Amino acid sequence: MSERAASVTPTEADEQDDDQEQITDSAAPDAAADTGPAETTDSESAPVTTGAEAVIRALENAGVEYAFGVQGGAIMPVYDALYDSEIYHVTMAHEQGAAHAADAYGIVSGEPGICLATSGPGATNLVTGIADADMDSDPMVALTGQVPTEFVGNDAFQETDTTGVTTPVTKDNTFASDSDRVGTDVSEAFALAREGRPGPTLVDLPKDITNGETDAEPDAPTTPDTYQVQERADPEIVAEAAERIENSARPALLLGGGVIKGEASEVCREFAIEHEIPVVTTMPGLGAFPEDHELSMEMAGMHGTGYANMAITHCDTLIAVGTRFDDRLTGGIETFAPDAEVIHVDIDPAEISKNIHADYPLVGDADTAVSQLAEAVDSSPEATKWRAQCQQWKSDYSMAYDAPDDAPVQPEFVVEALDEATSDEAIVTTGVGQHQMWACQYWTFTEPRTWVSSHGLGAMGYGLPSAIGARLAADDDQEVICVDGDGSFLMTLQGLSVAVREELDITVAVLNNEYIGMVRQWQDAFFEGRHAASDYGWMPEFDKLAEAFGAQGFRIDDYDEVADTIEAAVDYDGPSVIDVHIDPEANVYPMVPSGGDNGQFALTEDQL
Amino acid sequence: MKRGLDGPAPEERPTPAGRRNKQGIRIDPEVEATHQPRRTVISALVEHEPGVLSDVSGLFSRRQFNIESLTVGPTDDAELARITLVVEETDPGIDQVKKQLRKLVPVISVRELAPDAMRRELALIKVDAERPDQVAAVADMYGATTVDSSPETATFEVTGARQKIDAAIDTFSQFGIREISRTGMTALARGTDETTGPSPADASVSAADEANQYTETADDD
Numbered sequence: 001m002s003e004r005a006a007s008v009t010p011t012e013a014d015e016q017d018d019d020q021e022q023i024t025d026s027a028a029p030d031a032a033a034d035t036g037p038a039e040t041t042d043s044e045s046a047p048v049t050t051g052a053e054a055v056i057r058a059l060e061n062a063g064v065e066y067a068f069g070v071q072g073g074a075i076m077p078v079y080d081a082l083y084d085s086e087i088y089h090v091t092m093a094h095e096q097g098a099a100h101a102a103d104a105y106g107i108v109s110g111e112p113g114i115c116l117a118t119s120g121p122g123a124t125n126l127v128t129g130i131a132d133a134d135m136d137s138d139p140m141v142a143l144t145g146q147v148p149t150e151f152v153g154n155d156a157f158q159e160t161d162t163t164g165v166t167t168p169v170t171k172d173n174t175f176a177s178d179s180d181r182v183g184t185d186v187s188e189a190f191a192l193a194r195e196g197r198p199g200p201t202l203v204d205l206p207k208d209i210t211n212g213e214t215d216a217e218p219d220a221p222t223t224p225d226t227y228q229v230q231e232r233a234d235p236e237i238v239a240e241a242a243e244r245i246e247n248s249a250r251p252a253l254l255l256g257g258g259v260i261k262g263e264a265s266e267v268c269r270e271f272a273i274e275h276e277i278p279v280v281t282t283m284p285g286l287g288a289f290p291e292d293h294e295l296s297m298e299m300a301g302m303h304g305t306g307y308a309n310m311a312i313t314h315c316d317t318l319i320a321v322g323t324r325f326d327d328r329l330t331g332g333i334e335t336f337a338p339d340a341e342v343i344h345v346d347i348d349p350a351e352i353s354k355n356i357h358a359d360y361p362l363v364g365d366a367d368t369a370v371s372q373l374a375e376a377v378d379s380s381p382e383a384t385k386w387r388a389q390c391q392q393w394k395s396d397y398s399m400a401y402d403a404p405d406d407a408p409v410q411p412e413f414v415v416e417a418l419d420e421a422t423s424d425e426a427i428v429t430t431g432v433g434q435h436q437m438w439a440c441q442y443w444t445f446t447e448p449r450t451w452v453s454s455h456g457l458g459a460m461g462y463g464l465p466s467a468i469g470a471r472l473a474a475d476d477d478q479e480v481i482c483v484d485g486d487g488s489f490l491m492t493l494q495g496l497s498v499a500v501r502e503e504l505d506i507t508v509a510v511l512n513n514e515y516i517g518m519v520r521q522w523q524d525a526f527f528e529g530r531h532a533a534s535d536y537g538w539m540p541e542f543d544k545l546a547e548a549f550g551a552q553g554f555r556i557d558d559y560d561e562v563a564d565t566i567e568a569a570v571d572y573d574g575p576s577v578i579d580v581h582i583d584p585e586a587n588v589y590p591m592v593p594s595g596g597d598n599g600q601f602a603l604t605e606d607q608l
Numbered sequence: 609m610k611r612g613l614d615g616p617a618p619e620e621r622p623t624p625a626g627r628r629n630k631q632g633i634r635i636d637p638e639v640e641a642t643h644q645p646r647r648t649v650i651s652a653l654v655e656h657e658p659g660v661l662s663d664v665s666g667l668f669s670r671r672q673f674n675i676e677s678l679t680v681g682p683t684d685d686a687e688l689a690r691i692t693l694v695v696e697e698t699d700p701g702i703d704q705v706k707k708q709l710r711k712l713v714p715v716i717s718v719r720e721l722a723p724d725a726m727r728r729e730l731a732l733i734k735v736d737a738e739r740p741d742q743v744a745a746v747a748d749m750y751g752a753t754t755v756d757s758s759p760e761t762a763t764f765e766v767t768g769a770r771q772k773i774d775a776a777i778d779t780f781s782q783f784g785i786r787e788i789s790r791t792g793m794t795a796l797a798r799g800t801d802e803t804t805g806p807s808p809a810d811a812s813v814s815a816a817d818e819a820n821q822y823t824e825t826a827d828d829d
């Protein structure tokens with residue numbers, strides 16, 4: 001260990017020496033006299049003296065409690081300032097994990113999650129997590145170290161054009177260029193990550209800027225003047241949309257992730273229930289509406305329920321809230337809700353008519369705009385027949401699966417057992433693949449901010465680090481369950497070291513099929529069963545691996561072990577891993593092939 | 609064991625009659641309406657700070673917007689710069705361009721210019737100077753000014769609408785063109801009509817109704 005700490009490359013060491021000189025140069029005696037020891041002990045009120053302190057002060061002012069990251073040369077001044085802060089820093093095993101943890105923290109808490117990394121590889125390792133947050137509009141602030149300004153552009157050691165690399169995957173990013181201004185840069189980044197349509201922001205912090213002397217306290221977190229958000233939807237269009245709803249024979253509500261981010265679950269629930277409108281959700285919208293309610297048609301899209309896809313395909317009025325009509329939801333555009341007039345509520349004007357034309361564009365905050373709609377709708381649509389039809393579809397296309405005793409454990413059964421063993425408030429995180437889809441389909445979500453997944457980016461490896469972030473954002477009595485795949489878990493399982501060290505109570509259930517299962521399923525359906533690079537053939541024993549990390553390991557091979565093992569793992573106070581050996585040939589249905597017609601979902605492989 | 613789920617097979621299910629076109633607009637399947645791309649000029653007022661230009665150009669490549677030219681230059685306010693873009697897109701595409709541009713944090717306002725807006729390009733044209741009289745006559749015809757001359761070459765500056773410059777280049781080519789450098793288009797709205805809306809709230813972003821075609825009149829005022 002000490003060997004590693006000592007093995008600083010010559011360049012890095014030189015650079016540090018340089019910086020040290022700078023500090024001694026600039027830390028003039030009068031500055032030292034200003035801040036006596038009595039004042040410095042009180043970190044709340046001690047004035048900032050460096051750019052790095054201003055960065056941390058900006059986070060403190062914004063109410064930040066946790067940060068996730070990995071140390072390194074260029075970010076060291078920021079960490080040094082963090083050392084004196086109340087902000088609790090979780091040292092992650094990999095920067096990708098830091099970004100995913102921050103992302104999940106943002107999803108569960110609604111406040112931007114913070115991740116830190118050094119320049120070069122630290123920053124590039126963050127990129128997957130930043131891209132994920134960008135696709136899913138999750139609030140996150142990434143702070144990256146950068147080589148000193150005078151080296152920028154010279155291919156210096158660990159120099160990467162981080163703002164260049166991250167421009168396409170951030171809501172906004174900034175290259176800090178002034179120690180007096182850097183605190184405010186961070187405040188602004190925080191505000192931008194949270195306000196309007198949330199998303200990841202990044203501030204790149206050259207070492208001379210963070211080391212530089214300043215007494216400039218950061219401004220409060222506010223967005224720049226150029227950034228404007230429309231809260232209220234156009235009342236005229238609201239009135240027209242309301243009239244359309246009143247006269248609709250086959251209305252459906254489609255609730256997306258924006259409903260949860262916009263804290264509009266409550267008003268959407270009330271609206272749906274008052275007017276008895278069937279509710280479909282997108283994948284990020286899971287939890288926006290209770291799936292155990294009669295009106296719930298659950299999730300639509302590629303692996304959505306048959307009844308959700310029937311409802312969306314046959315409705316005549318689609319009230320879509322906070323969704324960007326991703327292709328995994330719509331299938332082929334030509335056949336997406338082709339008879340429906342679309343009422344589209346979104347806070348981002350650019351989402352209106354981007355993929356699906358909005359007949360009633362309602363740009364505004366989800367909570368505000370749906371409240372406006374609720375107020376404007378005077379009478380419920382007469383849709384008794386339609387509701388009966390929806391119920392009929394629920395039984396016609398039931399999600400009931402076959403699970404004979406003599407067959408290997410079916411994954412759906414495991415997901416249901418996990419759901420059963422935990423409270424309604426339990427948080428579910430996932431990797432990407434079949435297991436993720438089974439989690440969507442067979443967990444009954446009832447509460448917002450309990451579903452944490454990589455939707456738009458589909459990043460394997462998301463599950464464990466996001467469980468770490470979710471754990472720190474969640475209430476103590478909320479269980480955190482990571483439903484992972486064997487392949488996805490392998491990508492980031494070094495995060496177990498963090499979970500053990502930080503004593504985090506999380507349960508990882510690895511649905512182990514020793515396959516890149518989702519790929520194997522597609523190969524069987526579309527590539528004549530040629531399993532190119534999808535059959536792992538060998539997997540480590542995850543329960544033993546967990547034990548080696550200091551976590552509690554469990555293993556399930558048979559049905560009769562499922563309930564008891566899950567109970568023991570969930571009860572264990574600390575990180576536990578259940579290696580669940582499921583039927584390797586199990587497939588996810590229903591399925592709408594890419595670009596297909598949602599109404600023509602396949603229920604079996606031969607229907608594809 | 610049985611794999612998959614029960615339920616009516618795809619062919620047993622009712623299917624709706626409607627269809628949408630590629631832009632997600634409901635259409636009559638009999639008469640599929642598609643939008644034709646058109647060329648238009650978009651002017652954006654932006655904060656004069658590093659990175660804005662790459663933000664804007666990156667946006668265009670990332671979202672596959674068809675862009676013909678992009679020019680950027682300072683304004684009377686040192687803090688602000690103006691970017692003029694010529695794009696060729698369908699109406700919904702142009703709407704997206706405007707909205708996506710407006711979403712960039714350093715972008716203050718975005719406006720699609722009316723067809724009668726003043727539009728100018730500049731070209732430097734270096735030709736062989738073997739027939740100086742004839743070259744001078746052509747230059748005169750296009751109001752080109754001489755920027756440089758040497759025993760073998762003559763270089764002219766032409767400004768005007770794109771068509772005029774195309775025509776000038778075409779005519780000069782008889783003397784043998786050595787090199788050409790052209791700017792993209794820069795433009796301003798006419799008269800009291802402002803290229804930049806007074807407020808950053810820029811109503812014109814949502815006003816997709818400016819469906820007025822930008823016709824390629826070689827207006828030279």
Ligand SMILES: Cc1ncc(C[n+]2csc(CCOP(=O)(O)OP(=O)(O)O)c2C)c(N)n1
Binds near residue numbers: 433
């Ligand atoms: C980082 C990353 N690499 C590759 C993929 C492509 N991919 C999608 S699903 C999948 C299989 C995932 O395997 P596993 O985690 O075991 O899940 P399973 O489908 O078996 O449940 C792969 C490789 C991806 N989504 N993300």
Ligand SMILES: [Mg+2]
Binds near residue numbers: 487
């Ligand atoms: Mg697998």
